[in-house]
Amino acid sequence: MREIIKDRLVFSIKYLVGLVLLGWILYKVDRQKVIEVLFDLQAQTILIVLILALLNVSIQFRLWKYLIESHSHHYRIKDLLPSFFAGFALRMMIPGGHAEVTKIFLLQGKKRGKVIAFGVEKGFQTALKVVLISFALPLVFPEYSLVLWTLGSLIIIGFFILPIFLKRDSIQKHQEKEVSYNTIFFTSLIHSLPIFACITLQYYFLLNQSFDVSILQTAIVTVFIWGAGLIPISISGLGVRENLAVFFLAQYSVPGAAAVGVSLLVFFINAIIPAIVGIFTIMKRRHDIKEASGEIKRITKNVYKRGKEHFNGSKERNAKNEGRDA
Numbered sequence: 180m181r182e183i184i185k186d187r188l189v190f191s192i193k194y195l196v197g198l199v200l201l202g203w204i205l206y207k208v209d210r211q212k213v214i215e216v217l218f219d220l221q222a223q224t225i226l227i228v229l230i231l232a233l234l235n236v237s238i239q240f241r242l243w244k245y246l247i248e249s250h251s252h253h254y255r256i257k258d259l260l261p262s263f264f265a266g267f268a269l270r271m272m273i274p275g276g277h278a279e280v281t282k283i284f285l286l287q288g289k290k291r292g293k294v295i296a297f298g299v300e301k302g303f304q305t306a307l308k309v310v311l312i313s314f315a316l317p318l319v320f321p322e323y324s325l326v327l328w329t330l331g332s333l334i335i336i337g338f339f340i341l342p343i344f345l346k347r348d349s350i351q352k353h354q355e356k357e358v359s360y361n362t363i364f365f366t367s368l369i370h371s372l373p374i375f376a377c378i379t380l381q382y383y384f385l386l387n388q389s390f391d392v393s394i395l396q397t398a399i400v401t402v403f404i405w406g407a408g409l410i411p412i413s414i415s416g417l418g419v420r421e422n423l424a425v426f427f428l429a430q431y432s433v434p435g436a437a438a439v440g441v442s443l444l445v446f447f448i449n450a451i452i453p454a455i456v457g458i459f460t461i462m463k464r465r466h467d468i469k470e471a472s473g474e475i476k477r478i479t480k481n482v483y484k485r486g487k488e489h490f491n492g493s494k495e496r497n498a499k500n501e502g503r504d505a
Contacts, residue, residue: 204421204439212436216389217444224388228381232448235377239263242370246296249363252356253288261460262286267450268457285460292354303367308406310334311375315402319430338364378405378449385441392431400427404442420446 243263247254262285270279279301283293313331317324342360382404383397392400403423407416424442425435 198418202418204418204425204435208425208435208439210436212434213440213443216437216440219389220385220444221388224384227384228445228448231377231381231384232452235374235449236453238370238373238377242367243296243300245366245370246300246363247286247293249358250296250299250354250356251286251289251292254286254293255288258286261463264453264457265460266457267454268461271450271454292356295354299363299367303364304371305409306334306338307368307371307375308402308409311402312406312409315399318399319427375401375405378445381445381448382441385444386428386433386437389437390431390433392428392433396431400424400431403427404445 240260240263243266244259247259262282265285266279266282269281280294280297283290283297286293310331313327313334317327342364345358345360379394379398379401382401383392383394386392386397404420404427407420407423410416410419421439421442424438428438429435
C-alpha cells in the first residue's frame, strides 16, 4: 500500500511540474499568437505532417514487432498492435515504474523475453537520444564540446562492446530464445533514425510555412525536443519540451508563440492521438492490466534475489580461493 501511494505521489508531482512548466511558458508568450499560428497552417502542410506521423508510428510498430519476434516464442500476432498502442497511453496514465512496460501484459505467453524486448527498445532509444544530444549540444554551447563528444563516442563504442557481454552464458540462459544483439542493435538503429527523420520533417514543414529555418537547423532543434523526455521531472516531457522549443528555436529567429504552438501540435499528433487509440485497447483488456503491477514486482524481486545469490556465491568462491592461496 505504501508503495502504491509513493508511486501515485511521484506521478502526480511529475504531472504537476509538467503543467506548471507548460503554464509558465504559455504565460511568457503571446497566447493569441499561439492560436493564430495553428489556425494559419495550410491544409496541405497539415496533411504532410499527418502522413509523416503515420509513417513514424508504422516504423515504431515494425520495430516493436521485430523485437518481440526476436526475443519471444510465445505471443499472438493479433496482440502486437493493441500492445503497441497501449504503450502510448500507459506512459501517461500509470504511475511509478510500471508505466509503459505494462503493455507486455497484453501479449499472451511467457513474459521474460518480452520484458527484455521492451528493455532493448527503451534502452536503445535512450542511448541514441543521448548520443544525438552529445553531438548537437556543442553546436550551441561549444565550450562543452570535449566532454559531450567524449560521452557520445563512449556510448557508440558501447554499442559494439555490449553485444559481446550479452553473449555470455550467464545472460543467455535468461533468454527465451537465442538472440544476436549485433543484429538487434543494427536493426534498432535503422528503425530509430527514420523515426527521428520523420519528426524533424514535421517540424521543418510546420516552421517553414511562416519562417526560414533550414533542415539542418530544424534537425538540431529536434534533437533537443525529442530528448525532452530524458529529463525526468514531468510525464512524457510535458512542459519541458515546449520550453526547450522556445529556447532553441529563438536561435533561428522563431518567436516563442510559434515554437510553443508547433511543439504542442507535433506532440498531439505523434503521442496524444495514438494514446487515445491505446485507451480503447486498455479498456477492452483491463483485466490483463490489473495483474501487471504485482507481476512486475514479482519479476523484479526474482531478479534481485538471483543477483544477490550470484553475488554472494562469487564472494564465497573468492574467499575459498584466497584460503587455498594462503
